[in-house]
Amino acid sequence: MKSVLIVDDEVGTRESLRMILKNDYEVFLAKNAEEAFLQVKEHSPDIILLDIILPDLDGLKVLEKIKQKEPDAIVMMITATRTVKTAVEAMKLGAYDYITKPFDTDELCLIISRALSTQAMEKEVKYLREEMDKSFGFENFVGKSGVMEDIFKIIGQIADSKSTVLIMGESGTGKEIISRAIHYNSNRRNFPFVTINCAAIPETLIESELFGHEKGAFTNAIERKLGRFEVAHQGTLFLDEIGELSLATQAKILRFLEEKEFNRVGGSKTIKVDVRLIAATNKDLTQLLKKGGFREDLYYRINVVPIIIPPLRERKGDIPLLLDHFIKKFNKENKKNVKTVSKEAMELMMNYEWPGNVRELENLIERVIVLSANDQIQANELPFSLINVSKMNGLKEYILNGKVSFLKAEEEFERGIILDALKKVNYIQSHAAEMLGVSRRILKYKMDKLGINRESLKDS
Ligand SMILES: Nc1ncnc2c1ncn2[C@@H]1O[C@H](COP(=O)(O)OP(=O)(O)OP(=O)(O)O)[C@@H](O)[C@H]1O
Numbered sequence: 001m002k003s004v005l006i007v008d009d010e011v012g013t014r015e016s017l018r019m020i021l022k023n024d025y026e027v028f029l030a031k032n033a034e035e036a037f038l039q040v041k042e043h044s045p046d047i048i049l050l051d052i053i054l055p056d057l058d059g060l061k062v063l064e065k066i067k068q069k070e071p072d073a074i075v076m077m078i079t080a081t082r083t084v085k086t087a088v089e090a091m092k093l094g095a096y097d098y099i100t101k102p103f104d105t106d107e108l109c110l111i112i113s114r115a116l117s118t119q120a121m122e123k124e125v126k127y128l129r130e131e132m133d134k135s136f137g138f139e140n141f142v143g144k145s146g147v148m149e150d151i152f153k154i155i156g157q158i159a160d161s162k163s164t165v166l167i168m169g170e171s172g173t174g175k176e177i178i179s180r181a182i183h184y185n186s187n188r189r190n191f192p193f194v195t196i197n198c199a200a201i202p203e204t205l206i207e208s209e210l211f212g213h214e215k216g217a218f219t220n221a222i223e224r225k226l227g228r229f230e231v232a233h234q235g236t237l238f239l240d241e242i243g244e245l246s247l248a249t250q251a252k253i254l255r256f257l258e259e260k261e262f263n264r265v266g267g268s269k270t271i272k273v274d275v276r277l278i279a280a281t282n283k284d285l286t287q288l289l290k291k292g293g294f295r296e297d298l299y300y301r302i303n304v305v306p307i308i309i310p311p312l313r314e315r316k317g318d319i320p321l322l323l324d325h326f327i328k329k330f331n332k333e334n335k336k337n338v339k340t341v342s343k344e345a346m347e348l349m350m351n352y353e354w355p356g357n358v359r360e361l362e363n364l365i366e367r368v369i370v371l372s373a374n375d376q377i378q379a380n381e382l383p384f385s386l387i388n389v390s391k392m393n394g395l396k397e398y399i400l401n402g403k404v405s406f407l408k409a410e411e412e413f414e415r416g417i418i419l420d421a422l423k424k425v426n427y428i429q430s431h432a433a434e435m436l437g438v439s440r441r442i443l444k445y446k447m448d449k450l451g452i453n454r455e456s457l458k459d460s
């Protein structure tokens, strides 16, 4: 039950308020400032109804003192007449609202319950914002290789500036997480972070998505719609896959970058917004430039601060750290307690090329942890495809160094791919043969030769 403290020197007012509120709230009473302070100290009431005229101390002074001690308390002033001057003063000191005598019962109850729900909402927003800051702060963004350290440093240096950032990297390397880190570490963090994936929106709609449209601008434009640039006002707009934009749309973005303004589709009014642009691409824009697929002037405009994220295979030193990070994350989400990775599993992961980069690693760890019953990740919990490729990588080295014969390596490869196919089709040999493009007879022959049977599926 929420609690209310009523501070008023007139016994009649105290009593009538108490009668109105006692069914829904725990009610405390005080007839002067001194009692009010005692009650606040003892009960920390959620709401305080405070008479502006008290015998021992000015109500505004009381308000000020209470707010110092209990900044989250909702204080409503009670007055006989509403004067603007005291109203303004009380609001400045942190009063939530005013109620004037005589009270209207329904109105009073409504004001109080509304104040309480606003307070609950504010608390939630505060909590969510802190969570958000945490998740996009640096704690959830790991890396210790030299390049990643440099990237962290750059983010810190440029977060507060307005410069356009161009993030380049293969799929899954962390382009989006980096752009979020820039936004949430900048002085724009309390304004929107808006994303748009240029590759996911059809060419005919992209302009209206970015810049909005007026009612009637085209057949389906039944209402005015704000574009992402407008929504992102004072915040950051993340333009993902910028290499996919048509030359026409590129021209409009260039205009925005040069003049900070644009028109909605079908609109004649010029709209100005304050938006920081972060663009990302997994394409080589310089190649696109040469082929005429990307405007040179736009390229130089967006490439003010370039951030190049190397693929995971070029910074394998980050793998153990990322593993640790994702193991913790998915342990928590799935209430598991995986602690380490076996030496063999670690070796396989270090030898693998990670074509899907960090995202592939993250998805893999999630799957392994969901299915895991041990506290250590074992090699046989990793997918065949990873094991095979990884072993192949290791094998290549071994063959070239004469540690393993070519024929033995060939066998290893065959074994891996056959096991992979069999596992995919639940050991239905005819399906596996079809998948591998050989006859069932040949598959059977190879399986016999390599000693593969149903049991091998379990321990590979
Ligand atoms: N250094 C890192 N630390 C922790 N998590 C990371 C890191 N890099 C990437 N991730 C995680 O990997 C996943 C992929 O990252 P993100 O979506 O940022 O990649 P991307 O480069 O935008 O990929 P795509 O080009 O496919 O959109 C996300 O879940 C992200 O949280």
Ligand SMILES: [Mg+2]
Pocket (backbone or CB within 6 Å): 175, 176, 240
């Ligand atoms: Mg992305």
